Amino acid sequence: xxxxxxxxxxxxxxxxxxxxxxxxxxxxxxxxxxxxxxxxxxxxxxxxxxxxxxxxxxxxxxxxxxxxxxxxxxxxxxxxxxxxxxxxxxxxxxxxxxxxxxxxxxxxxxxxxxxxxxxxxxxxxxxxxxxxxxxxxxxxxxxxxxxxxxxxxxxxxxxxxxxxxxxxxxxxxxxxxxxxxxxxxxxxxxxxxxxxxxxxxxxxxxxxxxxxxxxxxxxxxxxxxxxxxxxxxxxxxxxxxxxxxxxxxxxxxxxxxxxxxxxxxxxxxxxxxxxxxxxxxxxxxxxxxxxxxxxxxxxxxxxxxxxxxxxxxxxxxxxxxxxxxxxxxxxxxxxxxxxxxxxxx
Ligand SMILES: Cc1ncc(COP(=O)(O)O)c(C=O)c1O
Numbered sequence: 001x002x003x004x005x006x007x008x009x010x011x012x013x014x015x016x017x018x019x020x021x022x023x024x025x026x027x028x029x030x031x032x033x034x035x036x037x038x039x040x041x042x043x044x045x046x047x048x049x050x051x052x053x054x055x056x057x058x059x060x061x062x063x064x065x066x067x068x069x070x071x072x073x074x075x076x077x078x079x080x081x082x083x084x085x086x087x088x089x090x091x092x093x094x095x096x097x098x099x100x101x102x103x104x105x106x107x108x109x110x111x112x113x114x115x116x117x118x119x120x121x122x123x124x125x126x127x128x129x130x131x132x133x134x135x136x137x138x139x140x141x142x143x144x145x146x147x148x149x150x151x152x153x154x155x156x157x158x159x160x161x162x163x164x165x166x167x168x169x170x171x172x173x174x175x176x177x178x179x180x181x182x183x184x185x186x187x188x189x190x191x192x193x194x195x196x197x198x199x200x201x202x203x204x205x206x207x208x209x210x211x212x213x214x215x216x217x218x219x220x221x222x223x224x225x226x227x228x229x230x231x232x233x234x235x236x237x238x239x240x241x242x243x244x245x246x247x248x249x250x251x252x253x254x255x256x257x258x259x260x261x262x263x264x265x266x267x268x269x270x271x272x273x274x275x276x277x278x279x280x281x282x283x284x285x286x287x288x289x290x291x292x293x294x295x296x297x298x299x300x301x302x303x304x305x306x307x308x309x310x311x312x313x314x315x316x317x318x319x320x321x322x323x324x325x326x327x328x329x330x331x332x333x334x335x336x337x338x339x340x341x342x343x344x345x
Contacts, residue, residue, distance in 0.1 A: 001307040001337045003269070005205075006175070006288060006326035011245075012207035012258060018248030019209065019241055027240040031056070035243035042250040043201075043215055048188040053222035055214045055229060056242040060085070060174045062234045063200035063212040065093035068139060070216070070225055071168050071198065074099035076136025079106055079121055079162070081113045083145045085172060097232060102133050110283045111146025112154070115161050122165045137197075138162035142190065143175040146282075147266075147289035149182045152189040159195025169195050174202035174212070177259035178287040192217040203249050207258040207327040211245040258327035262288040265329035272338040273323075278345050282314050288325045293318045294345065301344035307337055 002008060027033045040054045057063050064086050068078055078094060080087050082105035086094045095101060106113040106121050118138070125135055140158060142150045150158075159169040171191060173179065176199070180187055191199050201213040216222055229235050236242055249255045270285035273292050282291035291312055299311055299319045314320030325334070 001305075001333055001340065003307070003309040003323040003325060003337070005310070006262060006324050007205050009207070009326040009328050011209045012254070012327060014248050014251075014254055015208050015245050018244040022240045022244035029237045029239060030235055031239045031243075033240040033243050035240055035247050039213070039243050039246045039250070042247065043213060046187050046250060047191060047215065048186070049192055049215075049217055051217075051219050053216040053219040053225065055216075055225055056236070056239065056246060057212055057214065057229065057234045058210050058236060058242065060172075060200060060202060060204065060212050061090045061093050062232065063214050064139075064170075064172055065090060065097040066225065066228050066232060066234065067170050067198045067200055067214055068094045068101070068137065069097040069099070069228055070221055071170065072098045072101045072136035073134070074101060075134045077102045077104045077125065077133040078136050078139050079104045079118065079167070080139040081105070081111060081141065081144065082107050083111055084139065084141055085145060085174065086139055088145075097228070098136075101136055104133065110148045111141070111144030112148055112150060113140075113158065115157050118158060118161055122161065122167070125165060135166050137168045137170055139170040139172060140196075141172040141174075142179040143182065143287045143289065147285055147287060147291065148283055149179050149286040151183055152185045152194045155190060155194035155196065163195060168197040171196045171199045173199050174205055175287065175289075176201050177206045177255045178263055181256060181259045181263050182287040191215075203246055203255070205326070206249075206255060206262065208245045208249055211242045211249075213246055259288075262325050262327050262329060265325035265331065265334055266290065268331060268334045269323060269325055269337070272334065273341075276338075276341060276345060279341070282320070290323050291320060292323060293320050294341075295319070298341070298344045302337075302340055305340040305344065307340055
């Protein structure tokens with residue numbers, strides 16, 4: 001009954017086997033390994049983007065902060081949803097790596113901004129000449145921090161609005177696999193076909209040991225990214241172990257199978273929660289993360305029964321919880337939790 005986070009789960013056996021296999025013999029360091037060539041080819045094929053530049057880093061914060069810095073000058077603005085991971089959970093890494101850019105928080109229900117909430121913020125660009133905020137980029141998250149998803153059409157409408165204001169678009173895809181499974185859209189439809197210029201493509205939360213890819217759809221900025229990654233201390237010397245994880249993750253659709261399990265267990269949990277009187281879900285559940293509210297006292301009783309999740313402040317006088325399923329969540333675990341919830345209620 002462990003629903004604290006998808007990065008609390010271990011790594012998938014296929015990933016571990018690939019890391020072990022990559023340990024055999026010497027290999028060129030710093031990304032010159034043969035497995036990295038395979039990763040580039042896989043990502044270009046999966047994203048239908050034969051020109052894309054692909055780089056690996058070990059954390060999502062590094063992927064996001066370096067991606068944002070690539071497109072945003074120190075005096076620029078990053079427009080992101082007001083609960084975005086880049087704004088709330090990265091210890092100002094985006095501000096640091098951009099050299100001081102401003103993060104402009106765009107409101108929106110269920111973790112999603114809309115053209116109506118984004119447009120007034122974009123209108124602030126340059127409004128006061130040299131005194132005001134300047135062009136940077138738009139940063140979206142899919143799956144969002146509220147556990148909802150942007151469809152390709154929603155992504156396209158936001159990216160187009162940004163583009164009209166002269167801004168490129170970044171996508172934080174720490175849970176991109178879950179978004180692909182949830183929407184049924186292709187990786188290309190959710191990214192460059194919808195106007196996304198650069199993607200942080202997550203692996204860690206979905207069964208890898210620790211690897212994220214940065215996918216730059218226009219390779220013109222590839223060399224600058226390499227320099228930024230090295231300068232930031234994120235060029236891993238025994239890079240083959242990052243490559244091995246990502247290559248195995250993408251091989252034969254493993255990444256989608258793992259996300260499908262996480263999402264299926266998310267749906268099972270969400271349906272169970274929705275059926276219980278006294279429990280409400282704060283947002284529509286699309287993938288593997290959800291936010292539930294229940295009467296005071298329920299959390300302690302669930303924890304005493306062995307369940308693990310994060311308490312989450314949602315509504316006055318009620319207790320809130322964030323529950324996340326992962327690639328190795330099981331149906332019996334969900335059902336045991338729902339039974340414990342019945343007893344706690
Ligand atoms: C939306 C989102 N982006 C990025 C990250 C990556 O963070 P980390 O630097 O912990 O790998 C996370 C992890 O919690 C996340 O939820």
